[in-house]
Amino acid sequence: MNEQQVYTDLNKIFSDVLKKPGIQLSAESTAGDVEGWTSLTHMILIDTIEAHYKIKFKLNEIVKFRNVGEMAASIMKKLTK
Amino acid sequence: MLFNSFQFLVFFTIVTTLYFVLPHKYRWFQLLVASCVFYMAAIPVYILILFFTIVVDYFAGILIENADEDRKKPFLIMSLVANIGILAFFKYYNFFIDNVNEVLHLANSTRYLPVLHILLPIGLSFHTFQAMSYTIEVYWGNQKAERHFGIYALYVMFYPQLVAGPIERPQNILHAFHEEHKFDYDNMVKGLRLMMWGLIKKVVIADRLLLVTDPIFDAPTQYSGVTLFLACFFFIFQIYCDFSGYSDIALGAAKTMGFDLMKNFNRPYTSKSLSEFWRRWHISLSTWFFDYLFTPVAASLRRWRQGAVVVGLALTFLLSGLWHGASWNFILWGAALGAGLIFELLTKNFRDKAFARIPKNIVGGMGRLCTVFYLILMAVFFRSKTVADSMFFYKKFLGIPGEIGRVIKTHKFGFLNLPNVYHLVIPGFLVIVLLELLEHFGEKYDLANTFQTKKPVFRWAAYYAGLILLMYFGVYEKHQFIYFQF
Numbered sequence: 304m305n306e307q308q309v310y311t312d313l314n315k316i317f318s319d320v321l322k323k324p325g326i327q328l329s330a331e332s333t334a335g336d337v338e339g340w341t342s343l344t345h346m347i348l349i350d351t352i353e354a355h356y357k358i359k360f361k362l363n364e365i366v367k368f369r370n371v372g373e374m375a376a377s378i379m380k381k382l383t384k
Numbered sequence: 385m386l387f388n389s390f391q392f393l394v395f396f397t398i399v400t401t402l403y404f405v406l407p408h409k410y411r412w413f414q415l416l417v418a419s420c421v422f423y424m425a426a427i428p429v430y431i432l433i434l435f436f437t438i439v440v441d442y443f444a445g446i447l448i449e450n451a452d453e454d455r456k457k458p459f460l461i462m463s464l465v466a467n468i469g470i471l472a473f474f475k476y477y478n479f480f481i482d483n484v485n486e487v488l489h490l491a492n493s494t495r496y497l498p499v500l501h502i503l504l505p506i507g508l509s510f511h512t513f514q515a516m517s518y519t520i521e522v523y524w525g526n527q528k529a530e531r532h533f534g535i536y537a538l539y540v541m542f543y544p545q546l547v548a549g550p551i552e553r554p555q556n557i558l559h560a561f562h563e564e565h566k567f568d569y570d571n572m573v574k575g576l577r578l579m580m581w582g583l584i585k586k587v588v589i590a591d592r593l594l595l596v597t598d599p600i601f602d603a604p605t606q607y608s609g610v611t612l613f614l615a616c617f618f619f620i621f622q623i624y625c626d627f628s629g630y631s632d633i634a635l636g637a638a639k640t641m642g643f644d645l646m647k648n649f650n651r652p653y654t655s656k657s658l659s660e661f662w663r664r665w666h667i668s669l670s671t672w673f674f675d676y677l678f679t680p681v682a683a684s685l686r687r688w689r690q691g692a693v694v695v696g697l698a699l700t701f702l703l704s705g706l707w708h709g710a711s712w713n714f715i716l717w718g719a720a721l722g723a724g725l726i727f728e729l730l731t732k733n734f735r736d737k738a739f740a741r742i743p744k745n746i747v748g749g750m751g752r753l754c755t756v757f758y759l760i761l762m763a764v765f766f767r768s769k770t771v772a773d774s775m776f777f778y779k780k781f782l783g784i785p786g787e788i789g790r791v792i793k794t795h796k797f798g799f800l801n802l803p804n805v806y807h808l809v810i811p812g813f814l815v816i817v818l819l820e821l822l823e824h825f826g827e828k829y830d831l832a833n834t835f836q837t838k839k840p841v842f843r844w845a846a847y848y849a850g851l852i853l854l855m856y857f858g859v860y861e862k863h864q865f866i867y868f869q870f
Contacts, residue, residue, distance in 0.1 A: 342674065343659075343693050343729050346686045353686075363524055365683040366675070 304382050309375045316351050320344060330372030356382060385425035387633045388587050388860070395422065396637060399543070403641050408564040412534050415561075419543040423506070426547075430505040433470055434541065440466040441515045442536045445522045445529035456523055463519035467512040474504055479710035507547030509707055513672055515540050518554045520676055527554040535561045542643075544634040548627070550648045550668035557643065565642030573836060575639030580850050582632025583858075589815050590626035591859035593618045596808045601767055608800040609780035610787050614809070616763040616777070620756070621816050623766070624652065627666070651823050656751035658724045658758065669707070673700050693729065698722050708766075713774060717765035724758055 310328060318326045321339035334340045340348070352374070353359055358381040368374050385392050399418040406414055424431055444463035448456045478499045485496045518539065521527035530536040539558050545551075600607055600615035607615075631648035638645045648668050655661035662670050682696035698719075705718015739747045764777040791797060803809055826832065835843065 341659075342678070342682075346682045346692050346696075347689050349683070350686045350689055362680060362683050365686075366679050367524060367526065 304379070306375065306379060309378050310371075312355065313352070313371065313375065316355060317348065320348050320351055328371045330370065330375065332371040333369065352378065358382070385422050387630060388583060391425070400637075400640050404567045412532075412538055412561055415543070416534055416538045416541060419538065419541040419546060422543040423541065423546060426506045427503060433474075433505055433508070434511065437467055437470060437512060437515055438537045438540050441519050441540075442530070442533055444519050445536070446531070448519065448522050449529040460519055460523045464516060467516050471508060471512050474502065474508055476706075476710045510549045510551055511540050511546060513551045513669070513707075514545075514549075517551065517672060517676070518558075521554050527558070530554075530558060532562075542638070544637040544643075545645055548630050548634070549666075550631060550634065550646045551672050552645060552668065556646055560643050568642060570836065571642050572640050574832070575636040575641075577835065578636030578639060578832075579633045580636075580847075580854075582629040582634075582636060584850060584853055585625040585629030585632065585819075587858035587860065588853050589819060590622050590629060591861070592815065592857070593622035593625070593812055595859070596803050596812050597622055597767075600803065604773065604776060604780075606801060607780075608787050608802075609782070609784040610800050611802050612777050612780050613760065613784060614802070616760045616767070618812050618816075619763045619767050620653070620759050621819070623763075624649070625819070651827065653756055653759075653820070654752065654824075655755050656748050657728055657755060658721065659728055661755055661759070662721075662725065669704070673704050677703065690729075694726050697726050697729070701725065711769075712771050713765045713768055716771065716774070717762055720762055720765065 313328050314326055317328060317337065317340070318324050321337070321344060323337075323339055326337060328337070334342075334345065349360060349365060356378060358378065360377060364377055368377070385395060395418075399415070402414055402418075403411055420431060423434065441463050444459045444466075447459040451459060481497045481499050485499075488496055518527065518530075518536075522529050530539065535558070538561050539552075539554065540546075542552075542557070542561075597615045597619045600611060601619075604612055628649040635645045635647070646668055648666060650664040650667065652661055652665040655664055678696045678700040681699055682692045685692035685695055688695070701718045701722025702715060703718070705714045705716070705721070708714045708717070761778075761781075764774045768774040768777065787800060790799070835846075
């Protein structure tokens with residue numbers, strides 16, 4: 304799976320979970336840039352992403368994610384293992 | 385040493401002057417000695433507690449960094465146990481024993497556990513949390529372990545934020561102790577101005593409002609429900625000015641030497657919801673709990689989705705209440721705030737739909753009113769000494785509609801036993817309105833950063849006005865800052 308595909312998936316997951324159609328994420332996107340992405344919806348997003356890719360983030364990773372780019376990089380790394 | 389004392393004025397002048405006179409390589413030592421003097425002005429022997437936690441956390445940081453990935457945890461646990469252990473012993477031991485003795489009493493036991501007759505070390509909850517922030521960040525790999533023992537000790541002990549925060553993060557401040565700060569006129573002026581504003585908030589506003597609130601909270605049975613509610617209303621502004629005033633003085637004192645501490649308050653009473661209030665009030669503590677408690681708990685339970693967030697919030701707010709004080713009142717205060725936040729979370733979609741057709745500014749205004757109203761109700765737990773006292777307040781609040789009805793019917797106010805309306809209540813309201821206006825326009829025109837560009841006549845008029853306020857309207861009776869007790 305390439306990076307572009309991961310971003311396409313993330314756009315769909317974010318749009319579905321946050322109920323905001325048409326969300327377009329970039330590597331630099333943070334919670335401040337996406338309406339509805341709060342600390343409260345963050346865990347639901349993480350759980351949905353894990354279920355979608357059948358992967359599991361470590362606690363250390365979840366607390367360290369600073370933007371979508373770091374999240375996407377972690378997904379890519381897990382998928383290529 | 386109180387920030388609102390002559391002793392501190394002398395201390396600050398000497399420390400700041402020496403800081404710029406000494407060569408850079410001696411400054412960490414000078415600041416560390418100054419911080420020790422500042423701390424030891426309260427109970428000197430308690431510096432040994434600080435020394436103990438500093439030694440443990442300094443070595444824990446290095447051991448965590450040097451250990452293999454799967455062997456780091458025991459060193460983190462060592463640091464957390466040392467800090468929480470000290471906090472538990474000094475702050476919560478007696479509370480725990482009191483409750484055990486209460487149970488023994490109910491069970492008709494004649495044996496009771498002994499309580500300790502010790503004073504709470506000043507600022508213990510603040511510097512232990514700051515120390516834990518360091519070892520956790522080293523453990524997460526966000527911060528390199530500090531090898532210079534003196535600089536690490538200074539990170540924990542830096543006098544402006546040692547006893548009442550802001551609770552700093554190592555990434556924000558630790559590096560700054562290594563850097564050389566040349567004298568900067570702009571920093572000096574910004575810092576002094578912030579200190580002046582903080583002092584005005586403390587001695588002119590908070591300590592004046594205290595003249596209204598203290599007599600009422602000390603003898604609530606003598607007052608009507610309306611008066612008790614008024615006292616709670618004034619109290620939320622009193623505590624805001626008291627604590628944010630302290631934070632401003634801390635930020636200003638650090639700024640004069642070129643250190644940027646994190647902003648601790650952002651006009652909390654303009655919040656449209658409790659969750660917004662949580663992001664604007666005591667930011668260094670709420671982000672601490674968010675980063676180091678809420679996120680790990682909610683992330684660990686994320687399979688429960690919304691349930692994980694609910695459990696995370698409940699635990700975070702219960703412990704946040706307990707952080708403020710070892711009493712059931714503070715636990716209930718935290719629980720009530722947490723319950724409010726969970727309610728907001730669970731009803732968000734419903735509220736968004738229900739209010740969709742109402743103009744946003746009306747919804748926002750209603751949100752602000754509801755938030756302040758809820759905070760006034762919660763102030764009862766925060767300020768009362770016992771749960772029974774709090775319940776008395778709530779019982780009296782229930783009688784407010786009847787009291788208002790009686791005023792309308794009889795046109796008489798005497799039975800409300802209000803504090804002196806002309807000398808206390810009206811000035812109190814005026815001061816609060818003035819404060820909100822100043823903060824509103826200060827934010828709108830970014831005065832913190834642009835003030836220096838204003839015409840000299842405007843700037844100096846503001847400085848003189850500030851000095852007049854401090855000299856003629858300040859209360860100088862050595863009232864401690866409220867958050868010192870935590």
